[in-house]
Amino acid sequence: MEITIITGLSGAGKSVAIKSLEDLGYFCVDNFPPSLLLKMVELCSQGASSLDKLAAVIDVRGGEFFRDLNHALEELDRGNIPYQIIFLEADDDTLVRRFKETRRAHPLHSEGGILESIAKERDLLQGLRARAHVVIDTSRSSVHQLREQIMNRYQAPEAAESLEMSLISFGYKYGLPLDADMVFDLRFLPNPFWIDELRERDGTDPAVREYVLGQPESEEFLSRLHSLILYLKDRFVREGRRYVTLAMGCTGGRHRSVVLVEELARRLRDAGVTVSVRHRDVARE
Numbered sequence: 124m125e126i127t128i129i130t131g132l133s134g135a136g137k138s139v140a141i142k143s144l145e146d147l148g149y150f151c152v153d154n155f156p157p158s159l160l161l162k163m164v165e166l167c168s169q170g171a172s173s174l175d176k177l178a179a180v181i182d183v184r185g186g187e188f189f190r191d192l193n194h195a196l197e198e199l200d201r202g203n204i205p206y207q208i209i210f211l212e213a214d215d216d217t218l219v220r221r222f223k224e225t226r227r228a229h230p231l232h233s234e235g236g237i238l239e240s241i242a243k244e245r246d247l248l249q250g251l252r253a254r255a256h257v258v259i260d261t262s263r264s265s266v267h268q269l270r271e272q273i274m275n276r277y278q279a280p281e282a283a284e285s286l287e288m289s290l291i292s293f294g295y296k297y298g299l300p301l302d303a304d305m306v307f308d309l310r311f312l313p314n315p316f317w318i319d320e321l322r323e324r325d326g327t328d329p330a331v332r333e334y335v336l337g338q339p340e341s342e343e344f345l346s347r348l349h350s351l352i353l354y355l356k357d358r359f360v361r362e363g364r365r366y367v368t369l370a371m372g373c374t375g376g377r378h379r380s381v382v383l384v385e386e387l388a389r390r391l392r393d394a395g396v397t398v399s400v401r402h403r404d405v406a407r408e
Contacts, residue, residue, distance in 0.1 A: 124168055125149075126204065127178040127277075128160075130192075130251060131211035132244055133230055134221040136261045136269045137180050140211060143273040144178040146365055155179040157192040164204060183244055184230045192251065210248075210255035213262040215241055267362060286356050287397045289368040292326070292384040294376025294404040303370035307348065313338055315378040325405050326381025335382040345383060349390050356396065376404030 127149065129140050138153070145151040150167065160179065167174040183189050199206050213221075218241050222229060229240035231247075252258065257276070261269050291300050299306060315321040315331050324331050335341055352369070359367055371387075373379035381402050388398045 124164065124174070124204075125176045126164060126199070126206035127176075128196075128206060128208045129178060129180045129211070130182050130208065130248070130255075131259075132213060132218060132241065132248065133183065134218045134225075135211035135213045136259075136264070136266070137182060137211055139266050139269050140209060140259075140273050141178060141180050143270045144176075144277060147176075147274065147278050149176040149178040150174045152177075152179045154184050155181050156185060156188045157181050157195040158188060160195040161198045161202070161204075164199070182230075183247060196254070207257065208251070208255040210252050210258045212252070212258065212260055214260075217262045271361075285365065285397065286360055287366050287399070288352070288391060289366070289399050289401065290384045290388050291368065291370040291400075292376055292380035292402045292405065293370055293372045294380070294407065295372050295374060297376065297404050297407065299372070300368070300370045300403060303368050305367070305369045307369070307371045309344075309371055309373045309379045309383060312340055312344075312373070312379050314374065316375065321378070325377045326379070326385065326402075327405070331378055332382050332385075335379055336386060341383065345386060345390070348387065349394075352391065352396070353394060376402070376407065381405050 127144065129137050129144075131137060141151050141153055152163070155163070160181075163179070164177065167177055181189065181192055196206070215238060219237055222237055229237055229244075231240045231243050233239040233243060259269070259272065264272070291303060293300050295308075295310070312335065315324075315334050318334065321328075321331050321334060326332065326335070359365075371380045371384055384400055384402065388400050391398045
C-alpha cells in the first residue's frame with residue numbers, strides 16, 4: 124500500500140497536491156487527524172475492497188491534534204509500514220501575496236500579523252520538514268506547474284500519456300450539455316428525420332447509420348475532428364488535463380449526433396484513446 128502524507132506551510136499548495144493525487148487514483152483525505160492514521164491504514168487494507176494508494180493532508184489546521192503526528196509516524200515505523208512525506212513550502216513574500224489574494228486568515232493567526240504567523244508555522248514544522256522524503260518549493264510555481272510536477276512524480280509510467288474522453292450526443296432542442304468542454308453542431312448534415320422509413324428509428328439502427336455516414340460531409344467532418352483530437356491529446360495531457368468531454372448535437376439528439384458519436388468513439392479507440400459514450404436524448408420523443 125502506498126501511503127503519502129502531504130504537509131507543509133499554509134498557502135504552499137497542499138490542496139493542489141492532494142487533488143492531483145486524487146486524479147491519479149489515490150484515496151484522499153484532507154485535514155486528517157494524525158491519531159487516526161494507523162486505523163485508517165488498517166481499514167483501507169482490509170477485505171476485497173482494500174485500497175492500494177492512500178494520501179492524507181495533515182497540517183497545522185488540526186490544532187492540538189497535529190501534535191500527534193510524530194507519534195503516528197512512529198507507529199507506522201514500528202509496524203514496518205512504508206510511507207512518504209511530501210513537504211510543500213514557499214518564501215514569505217509568496218505566502219503573504221497568496222493570503223492577500225485569497226483573503227483567508229492564516230490557521231495560526233497571530234496578533235503580530237501574517238509574517239509572524241508564517242514564522243511560527245515554519246518553526247513548528249521544522250522537525251517535520253527534516254523527516255520529509257520530498258520537499259517542494261512552490262514560490263515560483265503556478266498551480267498548473269505544481270500539478271504537473273506532482274503528476275510527473277507519482278503517476279504510473281503507463282498513465283503518463285493517458286487521456287480519457289467522454290463523448291456525448293444531444294439534441295439542441297433540449298439545451299446544451301453543461302459539462303461539455305467542446306461542442307460541435309451537426310445540423311449541417313442531412314437529417315434522417317425527413318426520411319419516412321428512418322424517422323422512428325435512432326442512430327443505433329444500421330439503416331440510419333448507413334444513411335448518415337453515407338453523406339460526403341460526414342466523412343470529411345469525422346476525419347478532420349479525429350485529427351484535431353489526436354493533435355490536442357498530448358497538449359491536454361501536458362497541461363495536466365486527464366478528462367475531456369466532447370459533445371455533438373443535432374436537432375433532436377436521436378439520429379445524426381448518435382451516429383457520429385459512435386463512429387468517432389470507434390476511431391478514437393482504434394487510436395488508443397480511452398473513450399466513454401453517452402447518448403443524452405436518444406430516448407426522447
